[in-house]
Amino acid sequence: xxxxxxxxxxxxxxxxxxxxxxxxxxxxxxxxxxxxxxxxxxxxxxxxxxxxxxxxxxxxxxxxxxxxxxxxxxxxxxxxxxxxxxxxxxxxxxxxxxxxxxxxxxxxxxxxxxxxxxxxxxxxxxxxxxxxxxxxxxxxxxxxxxxxxxxxxxxxxxxxxxxxxxxxxxxxxxxxxxxxxxxxxxxxxxxxxxxxxxxxxxxxxxxxxxxxx
Ligand SMILES: Nc1nc2c(c(=O)[nH]1)N[C@H]1C(S)=C(S)[C@@H](COP(=O)(O)O)O[C@H]1N2
Ligand SMILES: [Mo]
Numbered sequence: 001x002x003x004x005x006x007x008x009x010x011x012x013x014x015x016x017x018x019x020x021x022x023x024x025x026x027x028x029x030x031x032x033x034x035x036x037x038x039x040x041x042x043x044x045x046x047x048x049x050x051x052x053x054x055x056x057x058x059x060x061x062x063x064x065x066x067x068x069x070x071x072x073x074x075x076x077x078x079x080x081x082x083x084x085x086x087x088x089x090x091x092x093x094x095x096x097x098x099x100x101x102x103x104x105x106x107x108x109x110x111x112x113x114x115x116x117x118x119x120x121x122x123x124x125x126x127x128x129x130x131x132x133x134x135x136x137x138x139x140x141x142x143x144x145x146x147x148x149x150x151x152x153x154x155x156x157x158x159x160x161x162x163x164x165x166x167x168x169x170x171x172x173x174x175x176x177x178x179x180x181x182x183x184x185x186x187x188x189x190x191x192x193x194x195x196x197x198x199x200x201x202x203x204x205x206x207x208x209x210x211x212x213x
Contacts, residue, residue, distance in 0.1 A: 020086055020088075021080055021086070021195035021196050021198070022195075022196070022198050023084060023198055024080055024084055024085065024086040024195065025084060025085055025086070026085075026086060026088065027085035027086060027087050029087075030087055030090075030150070031085070031087075032149040032150065033081055033083070033163075034121075034149075034168060035121070035183075036119055036121070037119075038148050038149050038169075039118040039119065039169050041148070041152060041153055043064045046063070046064045046153065046171070047061050047062065047063055047064075047171070048061070048062045048064075048067045048154065048170070048171060048172060049061050049062075049171065049172035049173075050100060050103075050104040050172065050173050050174075050175070051172065051173075051174055051175070052110075052113075052114075052173075052174040052175035052176055053106060053107040053109060053110050053175040053176065053177050054104055054105065054106060054107060054175055055105040055106060055107050055108075056105075057107075060103065060104040064153060067095070067153075067154070068139065070095040070099055070100075070103065071095060071096065071099040072093060072094065072095065073093070073094070073095075073096050073136065074091055074092060074093040074094075074136075074140075075091070075092050075096075075134050075136045075157065075159065076089060076090070076091050076092075077090060077092055077134055077136075077157055077159035078090075078159065079157070079163045079166075080162055080163055080195040081162070081163050081164075082162045082163070082164060082189060082193070082195075082200050090141055090142060091141070091142050091143065092136050092138040092140065092141055092157045093138060093139060093140035093141070093143070094136050094137045094138035094139040094140060094154065094157075095136065095137040095139070095154075096133075096135065096136050096137075097130050097131060097132075097135040097136065097137065097156075098131060098133075098135075100137070100173060101130075101131055104173075106127070106175040107175065107177070109177040110127055110175045110176065110177055111126065111127055111176065111177060111178065111179065112124055112125065112126055112127055112176045112178065112179045112180070113125050113127060113130045113173050113174060113175055113176060114173070114174040114176060114180060114182060115130075115156050115167050115170055115172075115173055115174075115182075116167070116170070116171055116172045116173070116174060117167035117168060117169045117170050117171060118169040118171060119169075120183075121167050121169075121183050122167065122182040122183050123156075123164060123165045123166070123167050123182040123183065123184070123185070124176075124179060124180055124181055124182040124185055124191070125158065125161075125165060126179075126192070129158060129160070129161060129165075130158075130173075132158070132160060134157075134158070134159040134160065135156070135157070135158050135159070136156070136157050137154050137155070137156055137170060138151070138154070138155050138156070138157050139152075139153060139154055150168065151167075151168030151169055151170075152169075153169075154169070154170045155167065155168040155169065155170060156170050160194070160195075160196075161192075161193045161194060161195065162189075162190075162193040162194075162195050162199075162200070164184045164189060164193065165193050178211075179191070179210060179211050180211060181210065181211060181213075185202070185210065186213075188201055188202050188203075189201060189202060190202055190204055190205060190209070190210075191205055191209050191210025191211070192205075192209055192210065
């Protein structure tokens, strides 16, 4: 499968090894990669919304101040861009997706979520991928607040999927009782996006991997 990569000692701690998924190459530094402009953060207008099929049928809304008061954790994760470069070993700090699920429980029929960002950018995820242990709404990277171009104030990181599944500038989560394609999933990218299976493009999808295109 992937080629083993050994980091210079000290960079990520002694003996830490990451692996590159098939077809990926290691990128030094941290490029900025997204479609469209970088949004301006307006704290008085910003809110984080959970809507759709919630357990009690109500929407849930957090101001920026409230959001930063949610449970905080950190996750070391790699970021694999489908254009074939990978950044390894960032430490992301923020609110685990599991904390959102706990604060705003989904209805029992929820199978997928749509994560919404500024300008209507979106990414769909299976509920199981969203609820996975490493999935985190990151506010910090390597101990510092995110920069605007990397998603300030909040970006999603889904360590086990390609990076487009993690919107920067997230504004909300929609609970869904059936799957629907997000921004890149409608535009030729794979509905599931597992880098270890090289699920890059929608033409690779097998029956059951996603809704009809
Ligand atoms: N809102 C938004 N988030 C996005 C994207 C985008 O176009 N818009 N691109 C994704 C892709 S393809 C990648 S590789 C990562 C890149 O994150 P970075 O700029 O912090 O390296 O952001 C992801 N999140
Ligand atoms: Mo990407």
